[in-house]
Amino acid sequence: MKLGLNATGLRKIFHQLLIQAALFSLLVPVKLSAQADSTAATVPAAEEPSLIAPALEFVCTQKNDSTVSLVANLKAKIKTSFIKLPLLKVSFVQVTDTAETALGFAISNREGVAVLNVRADQLVAGPDGTIHIKSQFAGNKAMEAAEGEVTIKKARLEITPVVEDSLYSVKVRLVDLSTGAETPVPETTVGIFVNRSFKPLKIGEGTTDENGELSLEIPATLPGDAKGNITLLAKLDENESYGNLEAAVTQPWGVAVSDKDQKLPRALWSSHPPLWMLITFIVLMTAVWGHYIVIIYELFRLRKEEPHNPDNATIS
Numbered sequence: 001m002k003l004g005l006n007a008t009g010l011r012k013i014f015h016q017l018l019i020q021a022a023l024f025s026l027l028v029p030v031k032l033s034a035q036a037d038s039t040a041a042t043v044p045a046a047e048e049p050s051l052i053a054p055a056l057e058f059v060c061t062q063k064n065d066s067t068v069s070l071v072a073n074l075k076a077k078i079k080t081s082f083i084k085l086p087l088l089k090v091s092f093v094q095v096t097d098t099a100e101t102a103l104g105f106a107i108s109n110r111e112g113v114a115v116l117n118v119r120a121d122q123l124v125a126g127p128d129g130t131i132h133i134k135s136q137f138a139g140n141k142a143m144e145a146a147e148g149e150v151t152i153k154k155a156r157l158e159i160t161p162v163v164e165d166s167l168y169s170v171k172v173r174l175v176d177l178s179t180g181a182e183t184p185v186p187e188t189t190v191g192i193f194v195n196r197s198f199k200p201l202k203i204g205e206g207t208t209d210e211n212g213e214l215s216l217e218i219p220a221t222l223p224g225d226a227k228g229n230i231t232l233l234a235k236l237d238e239n240e241s242y243g244n245l246e247a248a249v250t251q252p253w254g255v256a257v258s259d260k261d262q263k264l265p266r267a268l269w270s271s272h273p274p275l276w277m278l279i280t281f282i283v284l285m286t287a288v289w290g291h292y293i294v295i296i297y298e299l300f301r302l303r304k305e306e307p308h309n310p311d312n313a314t315i316s
Contacts, residue, residue, distance in 0.1 A: 051144045052078070052143045053076065053143075053146075054075065054076040054143050054146045055074070055075055055076065055077070055082075055146065056073070056074055056135060056137055056146040056147060057073040057075075057148060058070075058071070058133075058134075058148030058149065059071045059072075059244060060133060060150045060152055060243045060244065061243070061244040061245070061246050062120065062152070062154070062155060062156070062157075062242065062245050062246070063245075063246050063247070063248075064158055064247035064248065066119065066120045067117050067118065067119060068118050068120055068123060069115065069116075069117050070092050070103070070106075070116045070117070070118065071114070071115050072090045072092075072106070072113070072114045072115075072135040072148065073112055074088055074108050074112045074113075074114070075112050076143070084110070084111055084112035085112045086108050086109060086110045086111070087107060087108060088107065088108045088114070088137060088140075088143075089106075089114075090107075090108060090116075090135055090136065091104075091105045091136045092118075092135050093134050094122075094132065094133050094134075095132040095133070095134055095149075096124065096132070097126065097127075100134075101124075103116065103122065103133070104118065114135075123154075125153075125154060129178030130151050130152065130178070131151070131152050132149065132151045133149065133150055133151075133152075134148070134149045150243055152243040153176065153177075153178040153242055154177040154178050155174065155175065155176050155177055155178070155242040155245055156175050157174050157190070157234055157235075157236060157245040157247040158173040158174075158234075158247055159172050159232065159233075159234040159248070159249050160172075160173075160249070161232070161249055161251045162215070167217060168217065168220060169215055169216060169217045169218055170192060170215070170216055170218060170234070170249070171213060171214075172190050172208075172214050172215070172216070172247070173211075173212055174188055174190065174212045174236065175212055184208075184211050184212030184213075185208060186209060186212060187207060187208065188207065188208045188212075188236065189205055189236075190205065190206060190208065190214060191204075191205040191234070191235050191236075192204045192205060192206070192216050192234055193232070193233040193234075193235060194222055194230055194233070195230070195231035195232075195233060195248075200235070203216075203218065204216045221255060222253070222255065223254055224253070224254025224255060224256060225256070225257065225259065226256060226257065226258055226259050226260075227252060228252045228254045228256040229250055229251065229252050229254065230250070230251060230252075230254035231249070231250045232248065232249050233247070233248050234247045234248075
């Protein structure tokens with residue numbers, strides 16, 4: 001009877017152990033999943049890549065041919081250097097008190113420069129005689145939007161060629177047009193340039209008098225094209241009221257320079273040096289390297305002539 005009770009008790013104990021093991025097996029995954037969830041909750045979300053913030057420089061130039069040149073320069077600072085941004089659309093609009101009028105758009109070239117030329121009569125001055133223009137880049141998936149703006153008054157810069165006693169000069173006149181009438185602008189510095197292949201070359205400057213005029217003599221030794229033509233520019237840069245102004249005139253006052261390929265004479269600055277220099281160089285190099293060759297030859301000759309001591313030689 002004791003054996004039966006013991007067997008029954010053992011079965012009960014074994015049954016309870018099985019139940020506890022089953023409950024434990026059910027609880028362990030719940031704990032693990034809860035830990036996994038808490039760990040996942042503490043992991044920070046991945047940050048989105050930041051957009052490039054481009055810089056837009058906007059310049060407006062009024063020209064004497066009744067056009068206005070709108071130039072936008074797009075670039076961005078990446079790490080420690082500025083990168084030019086090509087093939088981007090830049091829109092130009094005129095802003096008035098009541099509306100914004102689209103002037104057009106341009107695509108930036110490989111230098112990041114977008115240029116739009118408009119007629120001067122397209123720009124309407126406000127009540128105070130000023131013109132407000134904006135340039136806008138709308139942005140894209142990789143770049144933020146950017147814009148630039150300028151406020152200018154209408155003005156005109158005139159350049160007139162003058163020839164007196166075989167001397168060449170130009171007469172420059174600066175007038176304000178913001179009031180609807182031509183008003184001379186005195187005490188303003190204007191630079192005179194000659195157009196070159198890469199950028200204009202400054203040849204002088206002057207200050208306008210009370211009539212808004214100045215004169216400057218032009219050298220007769222400036223290189224021109226095949227016919228001796230040179231393009232002279234009068235420029236007013238970054239003026240607070242008028243922005244940039246430019247006037248141009250072409251005259252045959254330069255020294256004719258052929259645009260055909262010609263064989264250049266031998267000279268110090270050319271790829272064909274003078275014969276005397278070439279001969280002198282060859283003689284000097286021959287003398288220098290000749291000494292090296294003689295020295296090496298003598299070293300080999302001395303080595304061959306040194307006495308040979310036999311291994312079995314004895315000293316008596």
